Amino acid sequence: MILVTGATGKVGSEAVRLLGAQRHPTRALVRDASRAPRGDVEIVTGDFDRPDTLDVAMRGVETVLLVSPAVPAQEIAVIDSAVREGVRHMVKVSSKASADSPVDRRRGQARIETHLRASGLSYTLLRANAYMQNLLALAPMIERTGGFLMSAGDGRVGMVDARDVAATAAAVVTAPGTHAGRTYRLTGPGLVTYADVAEELSDALGHTVEYRRTGPAEHRAAMIQAGVPEAVATSNAQAFGLIAEGDAAWLSEDVESITGTAPRTLRTFVADHVAAFT
Ligand SMILES: NC(=O)c1ccc[n+]([C@@H]2O[C@H](COP(=O)([O-])OP(=O)(O)OC[C@H]3O[C@@H](n4cnc5c(N)ncnc54)[C@H](OP(=O)(O)O)[C@@H]3O)[C@@H](O)[C@H]2O)c1
Incomplete structure (x- = not known):
């Protein structure tokens, strides 16, 4: 089972659509069930600020696609929940993470990436x-x-285009072993x-x-x-x-090399x- 967080957002919604269309067992985490994406996927309601809801969402999940507004405490809570629930691989959508960036959002991404690397989970970073x-x-x-x-x-x-970030993420979550430990630039x-x-x-x-x-x-x-x-x-x-x-x-060929x-x-x-x- 693949869990996609942020399933109402720009990348999450398209990733859920693609995974559902490809018939991969997929669960979409949303805050508000009335805004859940349609399609052949399971829906679970939850909130990054409520770890109990995250643990329920993680049950039976092998791979997580982590997309969120990247508030460090929230993404760290998702990572910790994944560890508790025995998830194997996490794919994190990130940006130009850097611990000494003048942009606080990028320092936050660096904190989250460091936490993920130290979590013991197998992981892939998608820096877009x-x-x-x-x-x-x-x-x-x-x-x-x-x-x-x-x-x-x-x-x-x-x-x-966020649709290409989603297509890349969908390709990575369905072949996590191939992409373990890798950082891609999208x-x-x-x-x-x-x-x-x-x-x-x-x-x-x-x-x-x-x-x-x-x-x-x-x-x-x-x-x-x-x-x-x-x-x-x-x-x-x-x-x-x-x-x-x-x-x-900066440019990279990672989208094409991963999605074809x-x-x-x-x-x-x-x-x-x-x-x-x-
Ligand atoms: N935007 C860019 O140009 C850009 C570029 C590179 C990287 N990124 C990275 O991409 C990631 C996501 O950004 P985005 O722009 O794609 O985000 P987005 O489209 O705004 O999506 C954020 C998602 O998180 C959900 N969410 C927010 N707070 C939540 C909570 N407390 N509990 C559960 N779900 C919650 C939102 O749900 P609701 O619909 O309920 O609010 C939404 O589905 C970030 O790591 C960002 O740094 C973005």
Whole structure:
């Protein structure tokens, strides 16, 4: 049995869909059963803040796909529950984890990865570059103002479609032995800037979408005004400042080598989601 956490999220929902379609025995962990993914999978309700619910979810599970907002205490609770319940292998979706990063989210990912390595579980780390799906959060601003505000400068990003992260995760959880102890870097097929994003959106929507370059402080304030929690807006603004300096300009061929399929381009992502921007 494979347990997928975060099964209502960007990666978790698609991983559950793929595993269900491939008829792998799969259990999806959700907080709210009414939002559970459909398909040929078991649903279990649980909360990362309630270890008793995690233990129930882990029963009879051999492999866990750990996807969550990566709050260290919560992911550490999932890892500890997996150890208690005799899980064999954990696949963790991660980002650019680093113990000395200025971005607290990345320091948190490093703490979680260290805990997983020391847990005794067999594991695989999937360190992903920024998801194309984050662009969907720009849709309301684009619709309202004809453009978007961003502090990424002309920094290039190996942006990856979360569907490809999910496809890679599904391939790894179904062949854990092949991937034990490995760390993969998941990216799209090319480096793109936010100017490229504006151009792709302009082409797809048939009108100009403007990229308005701004600094981290103004960007942080705009995110908070748009409803992003302060701590997340702070981490995001830090991360975009680093992107402007070239921090996300990395590519890898791991998606294709694991799934056998080339990752989706930005153009494909935009074409598939054009309705969300109109
Ligand atoms: N976004 C990116 O660009 C990006 C890039 C690289 C790596 N990553 C990594 O990917 C991971 C997930 O990020 P994401 O953006 O894919 O997340 P996401 O789509 O927001 O999904 C988070 C999932 O966690 C669930 N969840 C939240 N709190 C929970 C709780 N207390 N108990 C049970 N479930 C809970 C959410 O459920 P609800 O629907 O109930 O809220 C949702 O299903 C993180 O490790 C992140 O660092 C993200």
